Amino acid sequence: MSAVPVSVRDATGPTVTVPRWWRGLSWRALVGAGGVAAFLVAAVLAGAVSPYSPDALAIGSRLEGPSAAHLLGTDQLGRDVLTRILYGLRPSLESGFAAIMMAAVVGVALGLPSGYFGSLVDTVVTRVLDLLVAWPAVFLALAIVLLLGTGELQVIVAIGLAEVPVFSRLVRSIAMVAARSDHVVAARAAGASSLRIMLRHVLPFVVTPLVVQFAIAAPQALVAEASLNYLGLGTHPPAPSLGAMVSEGQSFLAYAAGPIVFPILVIVALVVSLTLLADGLQDRLDPRSRIGAR
């Protein structure tokens, strides 16, 4: 096994421990993290970097190819494609993050008591989640958007809800094991309440796998966000979004490929970065690959 030891123990005295979680991060994780960081910076600095407004129309320069003035060309309304991509990153990253955050919070809120108490609580939670899982995630998201109307918030709820079962099941499985361990019995013997035990003696063991799951869910959420926007269920025009740009660009594909190809490339690059990061994090943080800390 190539796991990195967590502590170094010698026979003569107390043990020495170095915080090493950041060591042994693979090249994949570093490349992924670099890519994600670059996109984040680009989204945040969109206004400062770009000389154009994302909504500025220029009828005289429609569907132009890349040039010095418009690095990635212009779209059917003469808007700068690079500017719209930079601005379009914002809702994608925001919605994706918010959706997973929601899934994680709801997943913990359901999974923790489900795994800790077991029996009836577990049965009810599991059955309700089964109802969610029975639907393909995209159909579920579609149904929610159709039910709640279009908009960024609806997209967040739709994607978040679709991801809830994954998080809840993960938390539940860890909570089940932790709840039966001696340190939980010891806490109960000391008079701790169930709430205290769940928060102090079970939740800490959930954090690491949760981070990994967060990273795994991120690219999925991003693709889902782009898909919903592509279908016109997300942001309202003329606000830019990567998915919407792809769908708008379709009609003019015969005249110019830029408005559709560049957003797609950005989505792909972002998803690949996130996936690499998740992969690297998982290798590093997955408890099954760790020794020493049990």
Add this chain to the structure above:
Amino acid sequence: MQARRDELPPSVDVRDLVVQFRVRAPGVGPRVVVRAVDGVSLRVGRGATVGLVGESGSGKSTFGRALLRLAPASGGSVRIEGEDVLGAGHRELRALRQRAQMVFQNPIGSLNTRMRVGRIVREPLDIQRIGDRVSRRARVRELLDQVGLPRDAEGRYPHELSGGQQQRIALARALASAPSLIICDEPVAALDVSIQAQVLEVLKDVQRATGVSYLFISHDLNVVRHLAHETYVMYLGGVVEHGPSASVFASPRHPYTRGLVAATPVADPERARRSPLLRGEIPSPMEVPPGCRFHTRCPFAEERCREEAPVLGETGDGGRVACHFWRELPREDPRAAPTRGGA
């Protein structure tokens, strides 16, 4: 001192405790009731150490947990310092849990590895709201000293310390609320022999200093002999023998105890190895044999043992034994004589 102690109610007084679980038999069987503990009475006086021995599956751990309502008792009574545990409400139970604590077999498993040692030891004080922030800090230091841990252990994580040190942390945590009783469930079984002796010494020191009493659950007779004033022997959920440790180990009366004592390894290369007196496995608690629960493995079993369950009777010298024939059993090693029963 001794006289005053005797006037106080014992640390724990258990009468006819029954713990049963409803489990599904292997396969697709119906739910059956398993009696893990079947009418056990036991008493631990103030400042005393009482040993509870038996093989795995004898119900001794379940018994220990049931005393703190960590396993569901379905009959009998448990009194800690005279106060009823089984009927206690939410608030009373929390208060009672200050007075009795536990130490477990697997030291690292019984500690929250995401907490620093100082917080682990302080947690019972936080839960029970004992003292303020300053006094809790001081108390944690005092406890670490008492169990022989270095001062700087406070800021470390459990996995940075050795197994013996981890068990000291667990002991310090158990001592935090100044309990009258600590239930030690195989506290040294997971440790190296050299470390075992150290931890046992710490247990003794702590008892001398605080007057805490121990219910010491173990399968290791050498350890119990070393520590306990009195010993109970448990088999398949019932007590088969009880008495002062010295006489239980020097002249065991029950065939099961005799088997256990004979099976205890002795560090003496001159002593010849002999075939084991105890054969076979402990039966499943789902199928407790009728009559004497030990008859299936007893080399002396007779017809009466298969039909009539023996009661725990006085031996006349301070001990009690649950066997129909303990008076008539040959004093010499039964393996010399032709064995009866068997299989």
